[in-house]
Amino acid sequence: MSITFNKPPSVAFLTGQFTAENVIKKVTRSGDLSGVFHDIAAWQAIPSDTPIYEVEMLNSLQGEGELYVGMTHLHPGRVGNEFHMTRGHFHQRREQGEVYFGIRGSGLLLLQNEHRKAWLEHVSPGSVHIIPGDTAHRLINTGSEVLSALAVWPSIAGHDYGSLAQGFAARVVLQDGKIQAKEVQNG
């Protein structure tokens, strides 16, 4: 039997760019984020094809026990007094967790459990975020450069957006020149 030396994918820690075969890319544009931002007039004023975030995924195996690896690049910017953010989701398979690693930029990870208890973690280069099962998650870019975060999650986890139809229990806003978190009914 001969033992092979395989070249693994790599990530540039300064930019979050993958070097790998078959990187899969999904762009989420302003028009895809209906219902996410509080200030609807400010959201409608942005051209609907404006890219808000890109997720690049390595081409990994699917099925029980397999892992997905993805890099989210969230552009800086605001809609009204809110910062650019991902839509956010629970996992369809609720018990499945996820790990995020901050790569570049600065922002917040909004987490929320099934009882609508929400909390925030600062995301910065090198930060490690263990997202337990049963926990919805959303990235928010509060900085002035692209926020890139590496995520690893079970390929069986799936996405559940419907359970967040009421939104998150918190919104992060720029108020009086400060980044503030507000408790809300429909965030």
Ligand SMILES: O=P(O)(O)OC[C@H]1O[C@](O)(CO)[C@@H](O)[C@@H]1O
């Ligand atoms: O599904 P959403 O909420 O648009 O966000 C995309 C996020 O989901 C993931 O693909 C996996 O949780 C992350 O890499 C990324 O931040």
